[in-house]
Amino acid sequence: MSRGAKRPAATRRLLRWFDRHRRALPWRRNRDPYRVWVAEVLLQQTRVAQAAPYFERFVDRFPTVEELARADREEVLKLWEGAGYYGRARRLHEAARAVVAQYGGRLPQTPEALSRLPGIGPYTAAAVATLAFDAPVVALEANGLRVAARLTLERGDLRRPVVRRRLERALAAYLPAERAGAFNEGIMELGETVCRPVAPDCPRCPLRTECRAFRELANPASVPTAQARPRRPHVVAAVVVVERNGRWLVRRRPPTGLLGGLWEFPGGKPRRGESLTAAARRELREEAGLTARELTRVGVVRHAYSHFSVELHVFQGTAAGRTRTERPDALLRWMTPPEFDRLPRPKATIKVLGLLTP
Numbered sequence: 436m437s438r439g440a441k442r443p444a445a446t447r448r449l450l451r452w453f454d455r456h457r458r459a460l461p462w463r464r465n466r467d468p469y470r471v472w473v474a475e476v477l478l479q480q481t482r483v484a485q486a487a488p489y490f491e492r493f494v495d496r497f498p499t500v501e502e503l504a505r506a507d508r509e510e511v512l513k514l515w516e517g518a519g520y521y522g523r524a525r526r527l528h529e530a531a532r533a534v535v536a537q538y539g540g541r542l543p544q545t546p547e548a549l550s551r552l553p554g555i556g557p558y559t560a561a562a563v564a565t566l567a568f569d570a571p572v573v574a575l576e577a578n579g580l581r582v583a584a585r586l587t588l589e590r591g592d593l594r595r596p597v598v599r600r601r602l603e604r605a606l607a608a609y610l611p612a613e614r615a616g617a618f619n620e621g622i623m624e625l626g627e628t629v630c631r632p633v634a635p636d637c638p639r640c641p642l643r644t645e646c647r648a649f650r651e652l653a654n655p656a657s658v659p660t661a662q663a664r665p666r667r668p669h670v671v672a673a674v675v676v677v678e679r680n681g682r683w684l685v686r687r688r689p690p691t692g693l694l695g696g697l698w699e700f701p702g703g704k705p706r707r708g709e710s711l712t713a714a715a716r717r718e719l720r721e722e723a724g725l726t727a728r729e730l731t732r733v734g735v736v737r738h739a740y741s742h743f744s745v746e747l748h749v750f751q752g753t754a755a756g757r758t759r760t761e762r763p764d765a766l767l768r769w770m771t772p773p774e775f776d777r778l779p780r781p782k783a784t785i786k787v788l789g790l791l792t793p
């Protein structure tokens with residue numbers, strides 16, 4: 436928090452640079468707090484170019500917080516299909532309902548009140564408060580953290596809260612009493628377009644006079660220090676596609692957790708020593724009470740999600756028996772391909788569809 440920039444010349448340069456160079460992005464057409472919020476949620480794990488079409492579709496279908504609050508969960512997830520991190524969409528929907536119930540559809544203006552809404556973490560609360568309401572707080576996403584680390588020559592791991600707080604305090608010295616939102620957005624924009632991860636364009640940077648990485652290092656891009664990433668788990672599983680009267684058996688995943696609420700074909704991981712074909716048969720029996728018939732292996736789908744990768748061995752065939760249609764944690768249904776198309780599905784399932792014979 437700051438009552439005025441202690442480095443007014445640098446702040447003025449940054450704001451002037453931002454006024455001149457800001458890109459015309461869809462969420463910048465106006466400062467409607469709801470649009471700012473949707474954009475911030477989308478941009479948390481998604482690059483600008485990829486997020487833009489999702490944003491347009493989302494606010495076109497749900498132009499106000501009330502309309503989002505009234506929506507069906509499945510439709511919200513369908514609009515998010517392919518953007519990944521589906522928990523973001525579920526929590527956005529839940530928080531929209533809370534905004535309508537608790538605040539009559541108007542987003543609260545302070546980071547403290549925003550962070551009491553379901554699923555709004557400290558960064559999103561600060562970002563919405565400052566970008567939509569000019570709250571005098573620092574909001575640092577990945578790009579802003581990188582700029583701040585280079586400005587101050589921070590060598591710590593940017594994922595650590597103590598390092599983040601140190602950088603926020605350092606940037607607070609630049610925060611202007613007015614236009615705090617433009618300042619924060621300017622820092623983000625600088626990180627995205629000039630202070631890039633690998634090749635920062637320092638000669639074009641409005642903060643190069645202050646930047647310690649530029650002044651003291653031969654290669655400013657060596658900050659932040661690269662941190663070892665944890666190994667991504669790899670999951671091998673069988674997927675079983677059974678057909679009856681032109682319909683596929685599909686299931687909805689439990690509402691929370693990984694890919695929560697999305698629809699997919701039944702299947703699962705083989706047990707120790709079990710073949711993939713046997714796993715496909717067992718999963719079908721356990722999940723749906725069906726006995727697989729004429730099961731043919733149709734191919735393998737590989738997909739890398741952000742936290743794990745999957746290798747799905749796909750089997751197609753028919754099945755005998757009465758379907759157990761519901762379980763407490765999942766919902767099984769027989770669906771025509773067009774009905775299945777209307778539901779939200781994980782990317783790997785969309786790849787599985789590409790292997791199937793109609």
Ligand code: SF4
Pocket residue numbers: 582585586629630631635636637640641642643646647648649655656
């Ligand atoms: S001078 Fe270079 S390293 Fe420093 S903030 Fe600007 S672009 Fe980044």
